[in-house]
Amino acid sequence: MRDSLLKIGQLEGRRIALWGWGREGRAAYRAIRSRLPASPLTLFCNADEAADAAVLADASLAIETDANAGRLSAFDIVVKSPGISPYKPEALIAAHEGTRFVGGTALWFAERPHERAVCVTGTKGKSTTTALLAHLLRAGGHRTALCGNIGLPLLELLDAQAEYWAVELSSYQTRDVAGSGVRPPIAVVTNIFPEHLDWHGSEERYVEDKLALLTEAKPRIAVLNAQDRRLAALSLPDSDIRWFGREDGWHLRGDDLYRGADFVFDTRAVPLPGRHNRGNLCAVLAAIDALGLDAAALAPFAQSFVPLPHRLQMLGERDGIAYVNDSISTTPHASLAALDVFRGRRVAILLGGHDRGIDWSDFAESIGANPPAAAVTMGQNGPRIRALLEEPARRAGFLLLSADGLEQAVARAREALAGEGVILLSPGAPSFGAYRDYTQRGRHFAQLAGFDPDIIASIPGLGIS
Structure with a gap:
């Protein structure tokens, strides 16, 4: 069920809490304080975050470290950071007792309901698609915001002005938007594969939450990948669907880009590694068409796009x-998909990380069609991956190695390649436990490889320009 739009000003006089003190939580705090400077607030966070928040010396801010069901139930509204699952038992109990949970993304849309926003989601490709969309719009002379899950919370741009908004949404945020009363002008979905099962609780719920941006938020225009079976099977009577990846829309024929029957240009000069990545260009161009702009005229500017870090990034x-x-x-x-980019080269791929229970059987069955020179497993799910790869490794003849962590994995990959080939960090698993996030893991990999992590890690174009 969709709730009505909730503006920050409507929080006044109600019992309000913040849950989480990462970048999204801090952005929500500043946004609320910009509208309601003296309203009582309670912050639920961990002990380290509590010490950081205490520095604010906000007399109207109470800080607690135990977000249990009873405490959460004491509030009318809880502004929740995206990384905190609404399916946690304490959240479910509080919601049953009448507490409304809302995220910063939904608050922004309530404040700015008439912006020309393009919401981009998908299991893979959403960051590149969002950044490429902003790049092409800016190349056309349009003042454009690049924000959202890509690294800049929308609430940090609460009072900023832009002609267009390229907004990346994670699966954590699509559910928030869908339940908030927001109807996005345009929603782009690149693909749907199982992920974040620990947050969502099951594959079915992950898919449901991801697709809620379409099925519940009911965007005016939905830009969808015709090659994805889940998307292709959707019926969206309240949305105008624009397909990409099929012959009557934006699609690729080999390396050539077409809009319908019309050849546009050869994409080999576009700095997007892999055919699946260049498919994201089709999504972007379909979205630009949906905005009523001349996508074909902007398409060649993709050749000046700077790829994002940690995404098939050649160090x-x-x-x-x-x-x-x-x-x-x-x-x-x-x-x-990453292995396929380097087809024909000697590759040592580093696999494994946090175990969310995702099935690796399809990976094991498919790797023989394009076997690496070596596979090195690591992390919490490393032993499970290794067990599945033992038979494919025997049949296809690639080395199967294991490592205690990333440093040892890099060393074993170097030894396996003996001075020729590609070491590919494409773990297929989150970094939690060993690292704070995938960014920290990528920075460590760069350092182990002998490159400056600060130089490789910045995301170009965040914000408004």
Whole structure:
């Protein structure tokens, strides 16, 4: 069920709490304080975050470290950070007792309901698609915001002005938007594969939450990938669907880009590694068409796009070995796609991380069609992946190694390649436990490879320009 739009000003006089003190939580605090400077607030966070928040010396801010069901139930509204699952038992109990949970993304849309926003989601490709959309719109002379899950919370731009908004939404945020009363002008969905099962609780709920941006938020225009079976099967009577990836829309024929029957240009000069990545260009151009702009005129500007870090990022070469940072890869499907980019080269792929219970059987069955020179497993789910790969490794003849962590994995990959090939960090799993996030994991990989992590990690174009 969709709630009505909730503006920040409507929080006044109600019992309000913040849950989470990461970048999204801090952005929500500043946004609320910009509208309601003296309203009582309670912050639920961990002990380290509590010490950070205490520095604010806000007399109207109470800080607590135990977000239990009883305490959450004491509030009318809880502004929740995206990384906190609404399916946690304490959240479900509080919601049953009448507490309304809302995220910063929904608050922004309530404040700015008439903006020309393009919401981009998908299991893979959403960050690149969002950044490329902003790049092409800016190339056309349009003042455009690049924000959202890509690294800049919408609430940090609460009072900023832009002609267009390129907004990346995670699966955590699509549910928030869908339940908030927001109807996005345009929603782009690149693909749907199982991910974040620990947050959503099941594959079915992940798919339901992801697709809620379409099925519940009911965007005016839905830009969808015709090659994705789940998307292709959707019926959206309240939305105008624009398909990409099929012959009557934007699609690729080999490396050539077409709009319908019309050839546009050869995409080999576009700095997007892999055919699946260039498919994101089709999504972007379909979205630009949906905005009523001339996408074909803007398409060649894709050749000046600067790829995002941690996404099949070529770091460089050391002693005959090329290092590729694909730390963003958190699903087995993404790791297979990364391997395909380097088809025909000697590759040592580094696999594994936090175990969310995702099935690697399809990966094991498919890897024989494009076997690496070596696969090195690591992390919490490393032993499970290794067990599944033992038979494919025997049949296809690739080395199967294991490592205690990323440092040892890089060392074993170097030894396996013996001075020739590609070390590909495409773990197919999150980094939690060993690292704060995929960014920290990618930075460590760059450091182990002999490159400056600060130079490789910045995301170009965030904000408004």
